[in-house]
Structure formats: C-alpha cells, structure tokens
Amino acid sequence: MEYDAILQYLGDFGPFQRRTALLLVLGSMQTGLHIAVMTFIGAIPIHHCRVTETGVSAYNTTWPDALNFSIPMEEVDGTWRLSSCRKYSREILSGNFTTMESTTGCTEGWEYDRSQYHSSVVMQYDLVCERAWLRELAQSMFMAGVATGGIVFGVLSDRYGRHRTLLVCVLLLVTCGTGLAFTSNLAVFIALRFVLGAAQNGLQYTTLVTGMETIGISWRMAFGICTALAPSVGYALLGSLAYVIREWWILQLAVTSPGVLSLIAWWFIPESPRWLLMNNRVEQWRKTIQRIAEYNGIDLPPFYEYVESSTVHIGSTEEVDGIPGDSKRNYNLIDLVRTQNMRKITVMITIASFNTICVYVGLLFGTSQLAGSHYVTFILGACVEAVAILLAGMTMRRWGRKRSAVGFSLLAGVSCAATAGVPNDLGHVATALATAGRFGVSSTVAVLDIYCTELFPTVVRYMGVGTNIMVSRAGGIVAPFLSLLGNAWRPLPLLTLGVLSCVTSVVVTVLPETHGVPLPNTLQDGENFGR
Structure with missing residues (x-):
C-alpha cells in the first residue's frame, strides 16, 4: 500500500510512466506478427501432381488441356477441379482416344499456383497431401511453445526480474526468427517455431506485468487494453506486409526486424519498482524511484525514507494461517x-x-x-x-x-x-x-x-x-x-x-x-x- 501512495505522489502516469508504457506497447505489437505469420508463410496454394509434358496426352493439344488426361478430377465443395494429390498411373492410346487406368500418388512432386503466393514453407518442403500433417505439426509446436513459455518465463520473471526476462525474450525472437528465414531443414524449422512461441508469449506477458507494476491504479486498465490491442495492430501490419512481400523468407525477416528496435528500447525500460521492493532490492529500488522522480521533474516526498524502510520488511518469516512468511x-x-x-x-x-x-x-x-x-x-x-x-x-x-x-x-x-x-x-x-x-x-x-x-x-x-x-x-x-x-x-x-x-x-x-x-x-x- 505504501508503494501505491508514493507512486501516486510521483504521478500515476507521469512523463516517465508514459514513455515506459509507450515503449512496452510498441514492443508488444511484434507478438501479433509472430503469432499469425504462419498464415502467410505456411499458406497452401492450389496444387496438383507434377507430370511431364512429353506424354501421350500432350499430343495435338495445349499443355493446360493435357493435364486433364494426366490428372483425374475431384469434387470439392460442389466444384469439380483437378485432383491435388492423385494422378493417373498409366495412359493407354486406343484409336483416337486416350484412356486412363488406376491412379497413384504424386511420385514426382507437385506443381503450385504461384499467382498469390510466390513462395511458402509449404512449397519449399512439399507440405501437402500425405505430408500436410507436418504443416499442422509446425503450428501445433508453436502453440506448445506458447504454453511452455508461459510457465518458464513466469518463473524466471518472478525469480530474476521482469527486466532480464524481457531481454531474453527479445533476443530469442530476433535470433530464432532470423534463423527461421534461412534454415533449409524442416526439423530445425519446427524446433525454432517452438522457441518462437515460447519467446513471444514471454514477451507479451512480461510487457503486461511490467507496465501494470510500474504505472498507477487509475491507468492500469488503459495500459492493459493497449497491450491487448497491440497484437491486433500487428495482425493488420502483417496483412499489409504479406500483400507487398510474397516471398516467405523475406516476410519472415520483415516480421523479425522490429525485435532489433525492441533491443534498443530495452535500455530505456526500468525494472519493475514493485518487484524490486518485494524482493528486498533496496538500493536498486531507490535508484529507480529517484530516476522516475528526476524524469518527472519532482522532488521525492518527505515520507520517502519511511516508505523505503517500512516496505522492505513487509514480509514475515513466520507462518500465518498456513501461509509461509514472505521475507x-x-x-x-x-x-x-x-x-x-x-x-x-x-x-x-x-x-x-x-x-x-x-x-x-x-x-x-x-x-x-x-x-x-x-x-x-x-x-x-x-x-x-x-x-x-x-x-x-x-x-x-x-x-x-x-x-x-x-x-x-x-x-x-x-x-x-x-x-x-x-x-x-x-x-x-x-x-x-x-x-x-x-x-x-x-x-x-x-x-x-x-x-x-x-x-x-x-x-x-x-x-x-x-x-x-x-x-x-x-x-x-x-x-x-x-x-x-x-x-x-x-x-x-x-x-x-x-x-x-x-x-x-x-x-x-x-x-x-x-x-x-x-x-x-x-x-x-x-x-x-x-x-
């Protein structure tokens, strides 16, 4: 309670708190980019089995029409189209007609429609048909990383501080996001997606907790709404970037680039004063409070020393109502x-x-x-x-x-x-x-x-x-x-x-x-x- 009182004296949302909140919110926008980027880099274009142009079916006909002799038709949502995963195994010339026997899988690979997506992870690794589950695995591993990152970075943040955890998350986003764009191994791609999921979740909630503990009561809700809004802004930015950038690895680099700016902003974001106080980091807490006061252009209140001394020992080493002491x-x-x-x-x-x-x-x-x-x-x-x-x-x-x-x-x-x-x-x-x-x-x-x-x-x-x-x-x-x-x-x-x-x-x-x-x-x- 004493800390809330001194925070109100310093200003619930003074110049220092406004700058910190702005940097935190801008940094959290990149979480939306990483969450949804697979929508575009993992897009599934229209595709069909790769066939040669020199077969019997191509005789006296154009190449697009010849596909009808090599690939069977299938009905999808009431519309007939070329099969995505099957082709005729044999073609037999009978008089003026070409007949087809049984079908087989795409043994020679796939051809992709590149009119909307010039390249994607799906095209690079052929994640279609019987390999489509690998694309879903990459998305599931990202969500598994999100779940894991919540608890891992939660423990790290409570034990080692919000500031250090924030730095670790941003570094992981930059390094793993960049590595993702250049890897040529699917297993490595999936593993990096897992780490990215953990790091983006750690960043998102480290940002939220740091801001909630730095600004005053009257502005907590507004800050929380801004951090919740930031990923949506990131989604809109991602859609615009994806429209302009049609190569998946370039889009991945574009999504990762804001992390470099977050590394610069990290130097201007303080450790949570509330966390410092509750963990008996007295000297660091004092410097942080003085830094806020100087930036906001005010003098520390007369009861500053009392707040400092009384709250440091807020915990007790004795058990109360079954609750171990907090000191x-x-x-x-x-x-x-x-x-x-x-x-x-x-x-x-x-x-x-x-x-x-x-x-x-x-x-x-x-x-x-x-x-x-x-x-x-x-x-x-x-x-x-x-x-x-x-x-x-x-x-x-x-x-x-x-x-x-x-x-x-x-x-x-x-x-x-x-x-x-x-x-x-x-x-x-x-x-x-x-x-x-x-x-x-x-x-x-x-x-x-x-x-x-x-x-x-x-x-x-x-x-x-x-x-x-x-x-x-x-x-x-x-x-x-x-x-x-x-x-x-x-x-x-x-x-x-x-x-x-x-x-x-x-x-x-x-x-x-x-x-x-x-x-x-x-x-x-x-x-x-x-x-």
Missing part, C-alpha cells in the same frame, strides 16, 4: 493453491481462460474460410478484434472486470449456439452470427488478460499468469479437433463452443472484482483479497 524466500507453484482463497482464484481464472482460448481459436478457424482476398479478410478480421478490445476497455472502466467478462462470454456463447442452428442455405446469417461470436470472445480475452494479472499477488504474479497461460493455450491446441464432432452431428462443434462460453460466464462470477483496487502484494494479501 527472503523463493516461491513455487504450490503457493498458487496452498490456501483456500488463492486456490479458488487460481482454479477459476484458469478454467475461464482455457474455455475462452478454446472458443477463440475454434471461431478463428471457423471464420477463416470467408470469401474474398486472403489479405483483405485477414486485415478486416484484425479490425474486428481491435474494435472488440476497445469496447472491452470502455466496459471495464464503467462496469469493472467481472461483469464485463460475464457479458462478453455470454454474447459469444449465445452467438455460437445460434450459429449452430442456422440452415445451410442461410450462409450470410451464419457469417453475421459467427462474427458476433468472434467479437464477443475477443473482448473476453482482453478482459481476462487484465483480470488475471490483477488477481495474483506481486510475489507470485508472473508465476500465476504464466501457469494460466500454459493451461489456457492448451485450449488452442484442443480447439481444432472440436470440428471432428461435426461428423457425429453437424451443429455439435458450435454448440460445444457455446457451452464453453456459458461455463466461463458462470465461473467468473465467483472471482473478486479488481477494478480500482490496489494490487495484492504478499500471499497474505492474496488470501484476504475479495473477502
């Missing part, structure tokens, strides 16, 4: 569930986040097949998310975190359930409802990201956030498989997403409201939070 001890995952209230907070916010990410990814896959240009629809989707996040910010300021999360998750749930009941011939209605669901779940994600960082005490905040990220991102791995439920009953996948969203709205109701409330610092604060 000079290392924290672990058990602290998140050691006591009743902390256990309730940890379990409930994790369930809510898992469901929300599962619904988000499920709707993302379900709405990605909209007609039109890939680039235009991708940018428009980013704009929908941006508007949803801005609306989430306004509702959180007016009605708080809890009611906002409940309302938006109900919107997503009702939209999913309604979409499941739309007949096949009313595609435009289904598209509108799916967009409403995407809007609702995007807002819910924005709310829960802020809500989660405010629920956990400072001493285990990043560990709690990291654990929540790890479990919730597993929902992103599960979500694509929900579409298989449609084989049993067509509306079942969307009904499942609707149920998950409704469960989220119920779970959130048992969590304490955090809007306008000082952040808990110790485990004892966390146990008393909301009571």
